[in-house]
Amino acid sequence: MTKNPYKGPDSFTVRAKREGYPARSVFKLEEIDRRVKLFRNGQRVLDLGAAPGSWSLYAAQRIGKTGRLLAMDLKPLDTVLPIHATFSQGDALSITNEQLALYAPYDVIVSDMAPATTGNRNADQARSFELYMRALAVAEALLAPGGHFVGKIFMGEDFSAAKQATKTAFKEERTIRPEGTRSVSYEVFLIGLQRKVDGKATITEAKPLAPLPEVAPVEELPAVDAPVDAPVAPIHDRDAPPRKIAGGTPRTAAPVPGGRAVPGGRAGAPAPKGRTATKHATKSSATAVPAKVHGARKRSVL
Numbered sequence: 646m647t648k649n650p651y652k653g654p655d656s657f658t659v660r661a662k663r664e665g666y667p668a669r670s671v672f673k674l675e676e677i678d679r680r681v682k683l684f685r686n687g688q689r690v691l692d693l694g695a696a697p698g699s700w701s702l703y704a705a706q707r708i709g710k711t712g713r714l715l716a717m718d719l720k721p722l723d724t725v726l727p728i729h730a731t732f733s734q735g736d737a738l739s740i741t742n743e744q745l746a747l748y749a750p751y752d753v754i755v756s757d758m759a760p761a762t763t764g765n766r767n768a769d770q771a772r773s774f775e776l777y778m779r780a781l782a783v784a785e786a787l788l789a790p791g792g793h794f795v796g797k798i799f800m801g802e803d804f805s806a807a808k809q810a811t812k813t814a815f816k817e818e819r820t821i822r823p824e825g826t827r828s829v830s831y832e833v834f835l836i837g838l839q840r841k842v843d844g845k846a847t848i849t850e851a852k853p854l855a856p857l858p859e860v861a862p863v864e865e866l867p868a869v870d871a872p873v874d875a876p877v878a879p880i881h882d883r884d885a886p887p888r889k890i891a892g893g894t895p896r897t898a899a900p901v902p903g904g905r906a907v908p909g910g911r912a913g914a915p916a917p918k919g920r921t922a923t924k925h926a927t928k929s930s931a932t933a934v935p936a937k938v939h940g941a942r943k944r945s946v947l
């Protein structure tokens with residue numbers, strides 16, 4: 646029986662987990678960033694096909710809290726993002742450019758979108774091409790002149806058409822197959838550097854960014870030092886004032902039309918018990934990313 650190359654953790658998977666990223670794909674973006682210098686502090690970034698969230702965590706760290714990131718995916722995101730990042734669930738093939746324009750014009754648009762593979766290579770390539778061309782069309786509409794684009798595509802007969810379209814839209818085109826790509830995979834990344842200025846952009850003026858929500862610092866919980874035989878307070882005291890949740894400013898959805906958006910959070914999944922307020926939720930700086938810090942600390946405040 647042949648070994649399934651996708652089964653079981655390899656060294657990239659182990660390292661990703663150790664560094665706090667949900668997927669090994671983070672090292673592909675890291676390599677692309679190292680080679681073509683994608684990200685800078687303060688940039689606006691759109692991440693298409695963001696789940697489970699490694700690229701978003703990496704990009705959010707690189708742009709820092711003066712930047713903004715909109716992450717979107719078909720699936721819900723089960724990763725807590727820093728507060729300067731927003732997640733929106735939706736289908737890139739049907740969502741409008743306007744719905745993706747929360748922080749437009751973007752400095753960088755990345756797409757790691759991939760279809761669920763069927764085993765039929767031609768069909769998978771055709772769907773990958775469709776996703777790539779959609780991401781490129783979003784980039785043509787929402788990238789600032791001079792902005793950069795990264796898009797994943799499965800190699801196939803449409804590849805040269807995708808490459809040509811990228812060349813047409815950008816001053817420079819590169820094709821990169823990062824080291825972290827599994828040997829059996831036929832994916833590559835087409836990179837468009839410096840979006841050409843032409844009439845296609847739908848948004849050219851940057852909207853002023855809304856300030857990040859003010860969040861009170863987390864107070865340390867007082868030590869419980871009451872004697873064990875001290876009288877126990879009634880469980881429901883209806884006249885008692887409501888209990889304050891330390892650091893507990895709830896995250897609210899940003900106004901992303903057509904999508905379920907959660908700034909600095911995840912959407913589509915209920916918050917696990919005991920994660921209503923965390924130290925992580927109050928820290929939104931780039932230094933709070935990546936890793937152990939991302940996965941918000943579990944601390945029950947009640």
Ligand SMILES: C[S@@+](CC[C@H](N)C(=O)[O-])C[C@H]1O[C@@H](n2cnc3c(N)ncnc32)[C@H](O)[C@@H]1O
Nearest residue numbers: 694696697698699700718719736737757758759
């Ligand atoms: C390889 S994964 C992305 C991994 C991600 N970059 C990370 O680092 O965690 C590909 C993603 O593309 C998403 N996807 C596929 N088709 C999509 C579509 N039409 N719209 C939005 N996302 C899509 C999938 O749901 C999947 O989560």
